[in-house]
Amino acid sequence: MLEGSSATTEFNTVARVEAASPQPKLAGEGFPDFTAEVPAGGYRWWYLDAFSDDGQAGLTLIASIGSVFSPYYAAARRRGAAPAEAFSSLNVVFYGPDRKRWAMTERSARGLRRDNTCLQIGPSSLTREGLQLVAHIDEVTVPLPRRLRGRIRISLPGVSGRCYALDDDGLHRWWPVAPQARVEVELDRPGLSWSGSGYLDCNAGRVPLESTFSGWHWCRAVHADGGSTVFYDTDARMGADKHLALRFDPKGQVASAAQPLLFSLPDTRIWRIERLSRSQPGPIKVLNTFEDTPFYARSKVGLTLEDEPVIAMHESLNLQRFKRRWVQGLLPFRMPRRA
Numbered sequence: 001m002l003e004g005s006s007a008t009t010e011f012n013t014v015a016r017v018e019a020a021s022p023q024p025k026l027a028g029e030g031f032p033d034f035t036a037e038v039p040a041g042g043y044r045w046w047y048l049d050a051f052s053d054d055g056q057a058g059l060t061l062i063a064s065i066g067s068v069f070s071p072y073y074a075a076a077r078r079r080g081a082a083p084a085e086a087f088s089s090l091n092v093v094f095y096g097p098d099r100k101r102w103a104m105t106e107r108s109a110r111g112l113r114r115d116n117t118c119l120q121i122g123p124s125s126l127t128r129e130g131l132q133l134v135a136h137i138d139e140v141t142v143p144l145p146r147r148l149r150g151r152i153r154i155s156l157p158g159v160s161g162r163c164y165a166l167d168d169d170g171l172h173r174w175w176p177v178a179p180q181a182r183v184e185v186e187l188d189r190p191g192l193s194w195s196g197s198g199y200l201d202c203n204a205g206r207v208p209l210e211s212t213f214s215g216w217h218w219c220r221a222v223h224a225d226g227g228s229t230v231f232y233d234t235d236a237r238m239g240a241d242k243h244l245a246l247r248f249d250p251k252g253q254v255a256s257a258a259q260p261l262l263f264s265l266p267d268t269r270i271w272r273i274e275r276l277s278r279s280q281p282g283p284i285k286v287l288n289t290f291e292d293t294p295f296y297a298r299s300k301v302g303l304t305l306e307d308e309p310v311i312a313m314h315e316s317l318n319l320q321r322f323k324r325r326w327v328q329g330l331l332p333f334r335m336p337r338r339a
Contacts, residue, residue: 033116034114034115034116034117034118034119034126035114035115035116036204038065038066038084038085038204039084039206040081040082040083040084041066041077041081041082041084041206041207041208042066042084042204042205042206042207042208043064043065043066043067043068043084043203043204043205043208043209044064044065044066044084044202044203044204044205045062045063045064045065045067045068045202045203045204046062046063046064046119046126046177046200046201046202047060047061047062047200047201047202047203048060048061048062048135048152048154048181048183048198048199048200049061049198049199049220049313050181050183050185050196050197050198050199051196051197051198051222051300051311051313052185052194052195052196053194053195053196053197054194055311056096056097057094057095057096057097057185057192057194057196058094058095058196058290058300058313059092059093059094059095059152059183059185060091060092060093060095060290060298061090061091061092061093061135061152062089062090062091062092063089063090063091063119063121063126063135064088064089064090064091065084065085065088065112065114065119066084066085066087066088067087067088067089067106067335068205068208068209069295069296069322069331069335070087070089070106070331070335070337071328071329071331071332071335072087072106072332072337073086073087074208074328075328077208083109085109085112086108086109087106087108088106088107088108088109088111088112088121089104089105089106089107089121089335090103090104090105090121090122090124090137090139091103091104091335092104092124092135092137092139092148093290093291094148094185094187094192095288095290096192100290101141101146101148101190102141102142102334103139103140103141103142103148104142104334104335105122105139105140105335105336105337105338106335106336106337106338107121107122107337107338107339108337108338108339110339111338122138122139122338123138123139124136124137124138124139131155131156132153132154132155132156133153133154133156133200134151134152134153134154135151135152135153135154136151137149137150137151137152137187142333142334142335142336143333143334146189146190147189148187148189148190149187149188149189150185150186150187150188150189150192151185151186151187152183152184152185152186153183153184153186154178154181154182154183154198154200155181155182155183155184156177156178156181156200157178157180157181157182157250157251157252158178158179158180158250158251158252158253159177159178159252160175160176160177160178160179160248160252160254162175162176162254163175163176164232164244165242166213166232166234166242167212167213167234167236167239167242168236168239168240169239171205171206171207171212172203172204172205172206172207172209172212172213173203173204173205174201174202174203174232174244175201175202175203175204176199176201176230176246176248176254177200177201177202178199178200178201178252179199179220179227179228179230179246179248179252179254180197180199180226180227180228180248180250180251180252181197181198181199181200182195182196182197182198183195183196183197183198197222199220199228199313209317209319210319210322210323211237212236212237213234213235213236213237213317213319214235214236214237214318214319214320215234215235215316215317215318215319215320216232216233216234216235216316216317217231217233217262217275217276217277217314217315217316217317218230218231218232218233218314218315218317219231219277219278219301219303219312219313219314219315220312220313220314221303221305221310221311221312222310222311222312223305223306223308223310224308225249225250226249226250227247227248227249227250228247228248229245229246229247229248229257229305229306229310230244230245230246230248231243231244231245231257231259231277231278232244233262233276233278243259245257245258245259245278259278260278260279260280260305261278261279262276262277262278263276263277263278263279263284264276265277265284265285265286265299265301265314266286268289268292268297269289269292270292271292271293271294271295271297273292273293273295273296273297273316273318273321274316274318275297275299275314275316276316277301277303277312277314278303279303279304279305280303280304280305280306280307281304282303282304282309283302283303283304283309284301284302284303284304285301285302286299286300286301287299287300287301287302287311288300293334294321294322294327294330295317295318295319295321295322295327296315296316296317296318296322297315297316298313298314298315299313299314299315299316300312300313300314301314
């Protein structure tokens with residue numbers, strides 16, 4: 001049984017915990033309102049991933065208020081209540097056959113501006129334009145400083161109206177906003193242009209991830225009919241693990257999906273992150289490892305679902321690793337902070 005609820009009535013509230021909380025607002029046509037409250041110590045992020053039609057390029061974009069993997073935010077929480085708005089970031093990564101371009105700069109509350117149609121973090125922003133969401137990117141890559149400037153236009157043919165609790169207390173919520181999206185990339189610096197299929201979701205939590213989860217495995221597979229399947233398998237520190245399996249049709253309508261067995265993929269080469277994914281018996285392999293970090297892996301994988309080979313974006317998260325101080329001490333090299 002799906003543990004879903006209406007995104008228009010419950011995404012910002014947890015009935016058993018915050019029955020008196022105000023109802024969330026949408027900015028028309030099912031688009032989220034960027035002004036939703038983010039409590040101290042909590043987080044809210046908007047996540048986009050996409051592959052080009054030719055399969056040669058990809059991207060990931062994560063706009064966060066209360067950046068969940070920020071070592072600065074983690075340190076502030078250890079000292080006491082920490083406002084999420086003081087730790088915002090836009091992480092954008094472009095993957096190509098020749099190289100990867102990574103940018104993630106954290107901003108203080110001075111660098112955050114938002115209203116019901118626009119979220120601005122530093123010089124970059126997410127803006128609703130009609131029935132599209134447009135990311136205006138103006139960032140500097142790390143570790144080698146190079147300008148990333150241009151636009152990502154996200155067309156959303158269907159918007160899902162359900163969100164899902166990821167833990168027993170409903171402190172963490174996941175909203176697959178647009179399981180099928182059309183993405184157009186136009187960068188001036190560097191010169192880069194492509195289009196392809198994408199996926200947009202939103203996560204929100206009232207407490208840090210590591211206080212509830214030991215980690216998770218998440219996977220989004222694209223089918224030949226234009227639909228997609230998403231698996232979300234969480235490892236809870238206490239209480240029950242969650243195992244979500246959702247099948248989205250090309251218009252974003254959702255239904256329960258079969259849950260095939262979890263298979264082990266090879267650990268990442270450098271940091272030995274365990275990777276598990278659901279698949280039917282058949283060809284199962286890692287096609288590309290995009291991110292191999294001390295606590296997180298993002299990969300392009302080949303699976304078998306509904307008796308057909310599919311390509312999937314896959315992530316594995318180890319929050320036990322993230323909590324270690326030496327790991328957090330490494331992170332400023334990848335995510336500098338600008339006050």
